[in-house]
Amino acid sequence: MLSLLVRKWILVTGIVFLVLLLFTFALEDKAMFIWDIIMNSWFPICQTLTPIEWQTKGNILLGLMWFVSGLAVYSMAVSAIFIFISDLVKKVFAK
Numbered sequence: 001m002l003s004l005l006v007r008k009w010i011l012v013t014g015i016v017f018l019v020l021l022l023f024t025f026a027l028e029d030k031a032m033f034i035w036d037i038i039m040n041s042w043f044p045i046c047q048t049l050t051p052i053e054w055q056t057k058g059n060i061l062l063g064l065m066w067f068v069s070g071l072a073v074y075s076m077a078v079s080a081i082f083i084f085i086s087d088l089v090k091k092v093f094a095k
Contacts, residue, residue: 005083005087008083009076009079009080009083012079012082012083013072013075013076013079015079016075016078016079016082017071017072017075020071020074020075021071024071035067035070038070038074039066039067039070042066042069042070042073042074043066043070046066046069046070050062050066
């Protein structure tokens with residue numbers, strides 16, 4: 001049972017990640033405004049984990065790595081919540 005939930009979670013995580021990435025490229029400015037608000041809690045975590053020497057102004061690859069890792073973490077959280085709610089609803093309506 002656990003392996004089925006884990007497989008569902010991995011599948012939904014991949015789908016959510018790709019949808020968020022597509023959303024980011026399709027809506028550029030509007031999506032960046034939304035991501036700026038959402039990623040405010042993620043970037044300080046990345047900043048404390050990254051060595052200070054790497055944090056130079058204009059380090060585009062580092063910024064993209066922070067952004068993509070934030071997308072991955074948020075998509076994992078969203079998919080875990082989605083799987084939990086769908087499993088709960090399935091159990092409630094099965095009775």
